[in-house]
Amino acid sequence: MNDKGMIIAGLVIFVAIFTFPFWYNHLKAAEAPEPILSQKAKAAKTCVEGKAYMRTEHMQLLNQWRNNVVRKGLREYKARDGKTYVASLSNTCLKCHDNKAEFCDKCHNYASVTPYCWDCHTYPKEKK
């Protein structure tokens, strides 16, 4: 029973660390992200695939595009609605969604996701 002090101290520290996210944010949840559609995107009305699908699966779609373009040389994509697009992040997706900070980054920052796509793939309004 000599360790009672240490154990209680340890427990207190543990609880403090464990509940850190709650009291650090003053018990408020961060607001859900609101990505802002650019003018071009609004004008286009639909994306390559449906909104719900893109919201959850755009990364899977991009990976599919990547494998087919780079590894098989097939650069044209026929979407479920029959329209064809050039399978390119920078030259198709970002032609409509041309403001990364207002659209892509809004959700990515909230979810603490840092896709390294941007290390290579260019996006509009780059510094250079």
Next chain:
Amino acid sequence: MLEKAIKGSKTYWIWVLALLAVIAVGFAFYIRQLGFGLGITGMSRDVSWGFYIAQFTFLVGVAAGGVMVAIPYYLHDYKAFGKITVLAEFLAVASVLMCMLFIIVDLGQPMRLMNVIFHPTPHSMLFWDMIVLNGYLFLNIIIGWNVLDAERNSVPPPAWVKPLIYISIPWAISIHTVTAYLYCGLPGRSFWLTAILAPRFLGSAFAAGPAFLILLCMVVRRFTKFDVGRPQIQTLAKIVCYAAIANLFFFLCEVFVAIYSQIPEHLEHLKYLFFGLHGHGILVPFMWLSIVLVVAGILLLLIPSARENDSVLAVACVLLFIGIWIDKGLGMISGGFIPNPLNEITEYAPTFPETMITIGVYAAGLLVLTVLYKIVTGVKEELTGV
């Protein structure tokens, strides 16, 4: 048995803390490398592999050298080696861990290293290298740990360890052969494109590994109460001697082929290493030093009165270890890349950050070695009741 590693003298803890400090420094430099890129090293478009891969190549040899203890004991019932098989196995563990660390540190995109597993590529030698290195690591940890544990409890090791031990012997040969196959199958690098590269690697491995093991046994004898015994060390020394002679002979064979055939492609790389080429020759003094060290080491090991004197034996092992390290860890990589496929010369020397990361990895290996050896010596001391 891990509890043996957390109780030690002040010297032990100072050593461990010093190693941790060196590891921390190396790690800090590695973070810098992750941020900046491999450009902080001395590697270039022409010499695209450098210090890290050279250390990996050398250490695979040291890891394979442990088989020189396993073969006499397990295959030929040379009972005298019974005490040191565990030491050899744990040396192999530490060496293989360092090999893997050096590969990770050398990768341009280390976060993607799982790609080698997600996209297995049997026609690539690096794929097999990953398999044999990991396999050897697990084999040696499992074997070493279980044999030691059984010894501690004064029972024979469990039956399933025996087949693993028998597998580990050809496996040890395979790790260094596969590493040699990384180099000797590349059509554009005439310095490496030789059938004798794998035998050379094995020869230098079986010299450097046991030489280091001898030194480690002497250190263990100095700092603990575990003495492996004079006859064992002498046998190891003879093994080192013959392996070093074989390695030197293989090297001289290569020199003969180059010099007698006079084919420029073969000659140029050796000329660069030993005489310099077109005014470039930073490695020349190192290569000659390597020859001197290896020959001196062999002579000292050949002369019985020298070999049987422990201090001289230690010196001989150090000379051989360093000499082989220069040959494999400095000369072989640069020699292969210089001159480049367009007959241009770009020399290579490691930079300060590169050296600090290298030292950090060595410190990590030494830490693992220290902990494992502490456990071994702790168990041995417990058995002898000291």
Next chain:
Amino acid sequence: MEKSRRDFLKIAGITILGAGAGSLISGVSISSANESAHKAGSEFFKNPKALTAKRWGMVVDTRKLTDEICEKMQNACHRSHNVPDFIKKFGKKEKNHEIKWIWETGFENAFPGREIEFPRENLEDLPVVVMCNHCENPPCVRACPTQATFKREDGIVMMDYHRCIGCRFCMAACPFGSRSFNFRDPRVAIFDQNPDFPTRTKGVVEKCNFCAERLAVGKLPLCVEASEGALVFGDLDDPKSDIRKILADNYTIRRKSELGTNPSVFYII
């Protein structure tokens, strides 16, 4: 009760492994189910304008090359593909980190081992342009542990920059020194970045890609267009192509052909 802690740890370990494996399997099956559900409504195909071939190849007529043309070709290629110029940005000390897809070199550098003791006049000054040879039997593809470099069906040896782990085994394997490694972030040294083509990032290997992205939309490689007729590009497997006609009419050599890599770039000297 002596062994209970050990047993507890064993059971805990197996549970974690089992849960991990379970989630991995369910995760994989979900994503593959999604993929197949999505694939049901989509396909991939080539642009109808794309140029196709069974084996792309090139003939370099060095008789038509000049230093200026070589520079034009290199600029066209490097600019469009966002190849960085570290020497221009930071000076000669960055020569080690140089990245080049196509460049001019001398005869004895392009064809080492083929030195001629009493050469034809001006052979030493002959401008020879070198790039990846897109070998038919490429040692770099054999070496790559992740298939990040691979041979396409049309003969182009491609790089998948997403998969490359930067081990540089391909650079050691290439007998021609055609490959460059990104030792640092290339974006700091790209002048006039082309927004229609990605850059690369630090830690991956890159090289000439025979302008696969241009072939896909029916255009010829940039070096060919800038070469003022010195470079001829076409399908080596098509006996009726222009390139085969030139090869039939001229004696050509290839770099290091004795190594058996079967390069697809031929040189008229």
